[in-house]
Amino acid sequence: MEKFYLTTAIAYASRKPHFGNTYEIIMSDAFARFQKRLGKDVFLCTGTDEHGQKIEDLAKDAGISPKEYVDRVAAEIKGIWDLMGVEYDHFIRTTDDYHERVVAKIFKKFYDKGDIYKGFYEGWYCTPCESFFTETQVVDGKCPDCGREVKQAREEAYFFKMSKYADRLIKHIEDNPGFIEPESRKKEMVNNFLKVGLQDLCVSRTSFKWGIPVDFDDKHVVYVWLDALTNYITALGYDPDRSYEEQDEKFKKYWPADVHIIGKDILRFHTIYWPIFLMALELPLPKKVFGHPWFNFGNDKMSKSKGNVVYADELAEVFGVDAVRYYALSEMPYNSDGSITYESVIARYNNDLANNLGNLVSRTHAMTKKYFGGVVPAPDVREPLDEELYAAVREGIDRSLSLMGEYRVADSLEAIFTMLRRANKYIDETMPWVLAKSEETRGRLATVIYNLLEVIRVAAVLLVPYIPTTSKNIFSQLGTDKTELVTVSSFGALEAGKPLGEAFTLFQRIDEKKFLEEMEEKAKAALEANKPIPEPEHEAEIGIESFAAVELRVAEIISAEPIPKAKKLLRLQVDLGYEKRQVVSGIAKFYTPDQLVGKKVCIVCNLKPAKLCGVDSFGMLLASGEDEIKVVFLDPSAKNGDRIH
Numbered sequence: 001m002e003k004f005y006l007t008t009a010i011a012y013a014s015r016k017p018h019f020g021n022t023y024e025i026i027m028s029d030a031f032a033r034f035q036k037r038l039g040k041d042v043f044l045c046t047g048t049d050e051h052g053q054k055i056e057d058l059a060k061d062a063g064i065s066p067k068e069y070v071d072r073v074a075a076e077i078k079g080i081w082d083l084m085g086v087e088y089d090h091f092i093r094t095t096d097d098y099h100e101r102v103v104a105k106i107f108k109k110f111y112d113k114g115d116i117y118k119g120f121y122e123g124w125y126c127t128p129c130e131s132f133f134t135e136t137q138v139v140d141g142k143c144p145d146c147g148r149e150v151k152q153a154r155e156e157a158y159f160f161k162m163s164k165y166a167d168r169l170i171k172h173i174e175d176n177p178g179f180i181e182p183e184s185r186k187k188e189m190v191n192n193f194l195k196v197g198l199q200d201l202c203v204s205r206t207s208f209k210w211g212i213p214v215d216f217d218d219k220h221v222v223y224v225w226l227d228a229l230t231n232y233i234t235a236l237g238y239d240p241d242r243s244y245e246e247q248d249e250k251f252k253k254y255w256p257a258d259v260h261i262i263g264k265d266i267l268r269f270h271t272i273y274w275p276i277f278l279m280a281l282e283l284p285l286p287k288k289v290f291g292h293p294w295f296n297f298g299n300d301k302m303s304k305s306k307g308n309v310v311y312a313d314e315l316a317e318v319f320g321v322d323a324v325r326y327y328a329l330s331e332m333p334y335n336s337d338g339s340i341t342y343e344s345v346i347a348r349y350n351n352d353l354a355n356n357l358g359n360l361v362s363r364t365h366a367m368t369k370k371y372f373g374g375v376v377p378a379p380d381v382r383e384p385l386d387e388e389l390y391a392a393v394r395e396g397i398d399r400s401l402s403l404m405g406e407y408r409v410a411d412s413l414e415a416i417f418t419m420l421r422r423a424n425k426y427i428d429e430t431m432p433w434v435l436a437k438s439e440e441t442r443g444r445l446a447t448v449i450y451n452l453l454e455v456i457r458v459a460a461v462l463l464v465p466y467i468p469t470t471s472k473n474i475f476s477q478l479g480t481d482k483t484e485l486v487t488v489s490s491f492g493a494l495e496a497g498k499p500l501g502e503a504f505t506l507f508q509r510i511d512e513k514k515f516l517e518e519m520e521e522k523a524k525a526a527l528e529a530n531k532p533i534p535e536p537e538h539e540a541e542i543g544i545e546s547f548a549a550v551e552l553r554v555a556e557i558i559s560a561e562p563i564p565k566a567k568k569l570l571r572l573q574v575d576l577g578y579e580k581r582q583v584v585s586g587i588a589k590f591y592t593p594d595q596l597v598g599k600k601v602c603i604v605c606n607l608k609p610a611k612l613c614g615v616d617s618f619g620m621l622l623a624s625g626e627d628e629i630k631v632v633f634l635d636p637s638a639k640n641g642d643r644i645h
């Protein structure tokens with residue numbers, strides 16, 4: 001059985017991935033399922049990249065250890081991949097012990113070979129990308145990869161002799177068309193990086209700790225890219241102490257990768273550094289590196305501060321998983337960046353899924369029920385119009401399969417939907433409801449209905465890699481088990497005389513106006529939640545004696561009741577253990593009495609008694625906020641009357 005090994009870039013475990021970061025795994029899953037349908041033994045590897053300064057910093061801000069931090073985010077990432085129905089064969093984390101062990105060994109192997117040497121690094125450093133750049137690489141003082149500010153940095157470091165392998169790599173790229181895809185990106189790599197002279201790469205860091213330690217010099221941790229890239233071989237059980245021939249069966253079976261699927265922004269790491277590391281390990285190079293474009297939101301990059309971050313799981317809640325998969329796969333061009341807008345999500349959903357596909361299925365099912373008692377009729381009287389339909393189906397099949405083989409996923413999907421549109425037109429042309437009026441045209445009617453059911457089946461077979469659940473739903477409505485790819489090699493595999501399954505709506509139309517209003521609300525709320533909190537005005541510093549002069553004690557609320565004519569106030573009776581007293585508090589708008597009774601609160605006991613709206617108050621209840629008041633509740637086990645200090 002032919003094998004097919006494909007990988008995604010491992011997701012950086014810094015935060016929950018947005019829709020743009022989820023696109024890659026959906027696309028990779030579609031490719032993997034497609035290759036499986038072709039009968040190959042497929043291995044899909046994905047996972048999380050968990051080391052580096054950025055994660056160390058984020059964990060520090062969150063007040064937890066880096067490992068706790070990445071455990072959380074990795075679980076979130078895996079959860080989204082699972083929700084999207086991704087059939088990965090291995091989910092690797094760069095904090096997995098087998099991975100860490102092998103990376104340390106690889107580093108030592110390079111050092112022993114003389115490919116790695118110790119020196120000093122001085123240059124421009126981009127913290128988010130964790131990359132050093134030379135003077136010629138930075139663009140107007142900004143990182144050439146992400147466009148953010150770079151800063152001067154100098155540190156003791158280990159270097160990898162990239163230049164030693166540069167000529168071999170140039171030759172490999174030139175001898176292997178298709179190694180870098182799309183072709184347009186190949187020139188950029190060769191001309192901008194390889195031909196101008198490859199700099200030695202700094203492959204260790206001393207400025208932070210959260211990485212894989214260099215085992216013979218533990219002040220250093222391994223550069224995150226050397227760490228991350230090797231996941232593609234550690235996931236298969238690679239052992240650097242053995243030659244390629246001596247590796248385990250699994251490794252020898254799947255390596256080299258048939259394709260690394262990555263974002264175009266990390267093409268340099270995958271088409272220059274990674275092949276050179278592999279050359280140094282004397283391993284074969286991957287067959288292809290496919291750099292896909294990115295999704296923007298409208299014309300903007302998605303970002304938290306703009307409040308335009310779209311998450312796949314949130315979209316799936318409204319539209320369903322298959323609709324999100326369909327959108328991601330159909331909307332992304334092969335070469336240039338895609339753009340997500342809620343309008344386009346709804347348009348795709350309503351036009352393609354609900355109308356073109358969903359309506360075709362429900363209309364055809366209903367007609368089969370009405371005219372043939374829900375049993376697939378045997379085709380009978382054929383007309384020239386049918387030949388046109390068959391040709392369109394043939395073209396849809398051929399185009400979708402060949403385009404998918406070329407990684408043109410959106411075009412491939414479009415070929416299937418063009419075929420479906422042709423089938424909808426066929427209904428208008430043949431007008432089954434007119435044919436149904438006369439016994440004479442019953443044979444023709446049978447052919448028309450059969451053809452429609454068969455086109456739907458063919459489409460469902462082709463759609464399995466993209467929207468697998470929808471395909472399954474269609475097969476069940478057709479009552480067919482002819483679901484494999486071989487069944488579309490000739491038109492007519494659907495068996496006549498068999499009853500259809502139950503009908504149900506595949507995609508419920510979405511009310512655009514209502515949806516957009518809801519999204520706008522949500523975006524506003526997200527933006528509000530993200531607003532930085534301005535520095536408040538502070539009081540003058542006090543000594544501990546001043547604070548001690550305020551007598552704070554634990555009290556339990558034993559009753560609470562509204563005060564007539566004072567809408568804001570509640571009359572509370574509190575138990576201080578040594579006595580009970582009445583306290584009036586302006587929290588009526590925020591708490592009902594039953595939310596308060598039985599709770600432990602903090603009372604200022606030595607506040608001068610006051611009259612509020614004519615009611616006596618002996619003390620004050622601690623609470624926070626101005627516009628929205630929150631009572632300070634204490635641990636339920638706190639003892640009534642105890643001093644708070």
Ligand SMILES: [Zn+2]
Binds near residue numbers: 145
């Ligand atoms: Zn950068």
